Amino acid sequence: MTAVGLIRARCDATDRLVEADETLAALQVRVGGAYPGKIALPELLALVRRARTLRVPLCSRLTIDGDGQPVSFFAKAVPQEGGTSIEITDWKVAEQAWQNEAGASADLALLRILAEAHLVLDAEQRVVSGMVTASDLAEFGDTVRQCFGRYWTNLVELGGNLHRQPPHWRLLDGAKVEVPGSPRTWQAKLLPLRDGGFELLLIAETVLPLPIMASPDGRDLQEAPEWKGLLGQMLAPALRVPINRIIANAETIRSRLAGPLDLQYVGYASDIAEAGRHLASLVDDLADLETVEGSDFTPVVEQIDLGDCARRAAGILGVRAQEKGISLMLPRPEELHGAAGEFRRVLQILLNLIGNAIRYSPSETTVRVECGVDGNLAWAAVEDEGEGILPEQAAKVFEKFERLGRSGDGGSGLGLYISRKLARAMGGELSVGKGASGGARFVLQLPADLACQSSVAG
Structure with a gap:
């Protein structure tokens, strides 16, 4: 499932989950654990126990089969006096939860990147959880948080659909919808989950209009976005972090520091590392290009x-x-x-x-x-x-x-x-x-x- 924001929890000195936000507490109960009670998620329990034993903060991406629907999240366990604090981010449906056809995983991954709203639905297409990232979907996000358990089709305007209950999901997959509060047209993409339910993605069909400003003579003009410094000061530093991580991980695999590896995959890792270095170089070049073409660029003498x-x-x-x-x-x-x-x-x-x-x-x-x-x-x-x-x-x-x-x-x-x-x-x-x-x-x-x-x- 996709949750909203940061999920927090706390364990005592015996690794009992004594405090947890609703999303994690619900998963704890669904997999057969008690709340409060011993952590019932083996992967999370192992991370917490290792952090407590070593007395150092530990982080890891975990994938857990949550009652038949795998979820993936990034967990951080921090030892504290009398227990361990837990912070969970990037909670989402794991890739293996999708009923992918062979060769479709790359296309689905691209759809998930393009989507600006992610909702998890149950088998009846009722909202279980959701998250939005677009600024013009803020109103929709507030509605989603208040309408868990309602049919998602009641939260949008679906052309030609007069049914209170949603029709078969295949009829809705790819449908164009209007979202209250958003000037854009959206396409709904429904991804069946492995053991029932769906992930709903909303992908924009149109772009946001630029803000309107008045010219000195009274005419309306579209305000051009401020691009200056966008790449060199904002995007380049943000891109370097994941690119450097890709290079470092690929080099770890290539050098077999993580263990034995077939020679063929060593070659793949080398290609990934080299591609990462090329991408890093391109980012640096584009950032420098923006700098040297600036009208105010003056080198130090x-x-x-x-x-x-x-x-x-x-x-x-x-x-x-x-x-x-x-x-x-x-x-x-x-x-x-x-x-x-x-x-x-x-x-x-x-x-x-x-x-x-x-x-x-x-x-x-x-x-x-x-x-x-x-x-x-x-x-x-x-x-x-x-x-x-x-x-x-x-x-x-x-x-x-x-x-x-x-x-x-x-x-x-x-x-x-x-x-x-x-x-x-x-x-x-x-x-x-x-x-x-x-x-x-x-x-x-x-x-x-x-x-x-x-x-x-x-």
Whole structure:
């Protein structure tokens, strides 16, 4: 079932459930336990007992067969003086509760993601529990909480349905409904549960209209949403957490830290981890794209050493180079190549240039990074021994989402575009030409900091 909000409970020192919100207490009784009484859910009991014994908070996602209808939830057990507190979130019908046809699970999972209202119905289509997430369904959510036990069709306007009792569920599956308080049209999707009852999903058929504002001359105008900062400041940080978790879990599986695993599934885990890293890189690139294209973007000007930046970037990418058998030739530590620019942005540019050189170079070759100062300009060049870039491609390679026909290499087509934007924002330039070995040679130029220069020692 899908419950509303956070579910709280408390156990005493003997793991007896002494306090619980209605949803958990009802499940405790349905599976044959007493309330108050010993926890009758084996998985939850094990989590609580382990947390109490170890004296540390523990979290786990549990799936429990609640009287024939499996439910899934995220449980947190926190040891306290004289017992254990329990917090339960994300309570929902477990996937194995659906009467899925073969191959339909992915489609159903997508429907559940798109749905903005989730209701659990009994076999007669009466409301057992519910949750809404859309702002225009707030009134409907209040109604649901007050109308447990009523037929769901009495809570919406169903075109052509004059029956007080709902018809067969197959006639209602896919029906369009109007929800009081919402300006949108909704589609009802009924998913039969394994042992009777249904999960009802409401999926929007139309989008919410934008708010209306008056123009200076009195005309009504649609107010454009404020997109500035949406990706970089809001979505990117929120996306990085689950993406990093996917990568970490996939690497745990790939490295078999959780136990023996068939070689085939090790390969699958490796693919998942690599896809996760690609997605994380894309999120970072899109966030940077939003930043550098902002009218108020101004890099910090500070005194930096291009040689030091190059060595740091190469150190970060050293493992990747070793895996391909690529040698990195870098400026010597005793050389100073002073430039004026923002350290982290210059490091970002060099990471992109050296990373691309490693990615597109043949195995057992060399990537050279050189630095120098010519007059008022300091420069860092990254040269590989790959196929190189044709003259007619030199300008095109810096365009947004341009990958020169390459596919499946993990790139987003944004790195060089962002790098050039950053270089120019710092008063410099990024260009590409042909290296001595025929490969690509990218050159980053920045204003020189003549106060930070030295000759090669010795």
